[in-house]
Amino acid sequence: MTNVAYECITQSMVVPFIESTKSVFSTMLGSDVVVASEDAGRGNIAFDISGIISFSGSIQGTAVISLEKEVALSIAETLLGTRPTKIDDDVRDLVGELANMIGGNSKERLSNSDVALGLPTVVTGKGHEVSFEPGAQVRKIHFETQWGPIAIEIGMRAPKS
């Protein structure tokens, strides 16, 4: 019997997210990021803030970018010129926009013309959990940035027939 969930994410689908993350950080922040590790399977990454973007169409699922508070504040400082003292509206907005740009750039690289992006949402709180839909296959990519670690989780499921 074919394991449909297993086929939801292939390496050729993961690479666009890696390249998009590198591109967004390089272009918007003038900073290189490198992949520290990559693993498959479910599970949640416990960071302070996550930006979530959903995909629909021939690719269905969710991408989540997660950051520690200090990393998010440093990125905000780099983009806005002043460092927020806490995770405020600007930082939430920024993380949502990072998810939006990484999602949009990945969509372009995936070359599936019938894929649509949702609007980004943001979750905050130490050790918060982002759950994926039942049946989704999840891949985690850990990056190192000049400010500290970030992670991208991709949860994809087979399109509904």
Place this chain on the structure above:
Amino acid sequence: MKVLVVDDSGVMRKIIIRSLNAVGVIDIVEAGDGQEAFSLFKSESFDLVLTDWNMPVRNGLELVTDIRSTGSKVPIMMVTTEAQKTQVITAIQAGVTDYLTKPFENDTLRKKLDKYVSVS
């Protein structure tokens, strides 16, 4: 020169406004969605509109259609993550005059803005 900046992301509006300031534009009005932007557009006169595509309430493409339905020829730059050729064509057919995909380098945006500032 008066510019309308439309994006549901306040941070993105700040980044765009910083680039506008860098090319000497200080008369800037902000809107967080297409509906708010069109209300402002009807009540004020603008020389350039910069708009995101994906926004709540009323998106950027709908805003472009609304603006063009008034007969306005104001330059409209779409600044968006939507980068596929078919979408660029859709936007241009709706009346977009310039297109910039996110992520973008500040220099790229500033060069595009320079074009409008120099003719205003």
